[in-house]
Amino acid sequence: xxxxxxxxxxxxxxxxxxxxxxxxxxxxxxxxxxxxxxxxxxxxxxxxxxxxxxxxxxxxxxxxxxxxxxxxxxxxxxxxxxxxxxxxxxxxxxxxxxxxxxxxxxxxxxxxxxxxxxxxxxxxxxxxxxxxxxxxxxxxxxxx
Numbered sequence: 001x002x003x004x005x006x007x008x009x010x011x012x013x014x015x016x017x018x019x020x021x022x023x024x025x026x027x028x029x030x031x032x033x034x035x036x037x038x039x040x041x042x043x044x045x046x047x048x049x050x051x052x053x054x055x056x057x058x059x060x061x062x063x064x065x066x067x068x069x070x071x072x073x074x075x076x077x078x079x080x081x082x083x084x085x086x087x088x089x090x091x092x093x094x095x096x097x098x099x100x101x102x103x104x105x106x107x108x109x110x111x112x113x114x115x116x117x118x119x120x121x122x123x124x125x126x127x128x129x130x131x132x133x134x135x136x137x138x139x140x141x142x143x144x
Contacts (some may be wrong), residue, residue, distance in 0.1 A: 027058070027059055029107040036061075051108070059091065062091050070083060075121075082124070082126070094112065109136065111125055
């Protein structure tokens, strides 16, 4: 007896369907409490805003060590930390050739970090939402 055939369609054959993931992305943010919420309304009664993370939307809390690591990456590259002191941040794994994570601070994705194994280093990718908390201190030239 032959086993049933399974076909995985290449992405170009599945373009009309949009991104593939299971279930809804439930991540929301309460702007009053400044916390992530998995509902459209916070316990305080305030309506929450959806956070547009990349599917699969499996965000986790960034712990102290994660925040220190991310801020070091951004400090080395831009001269300023991405995550302000005392703020809650989330990390969401995103598709990539190697490890890549979105950094959620507040109601938006402030940036991403990507590991480059050939160079054994992390590379930062700030997003427009980072402008609220990131003020770069490094410049391309030193004015000479």
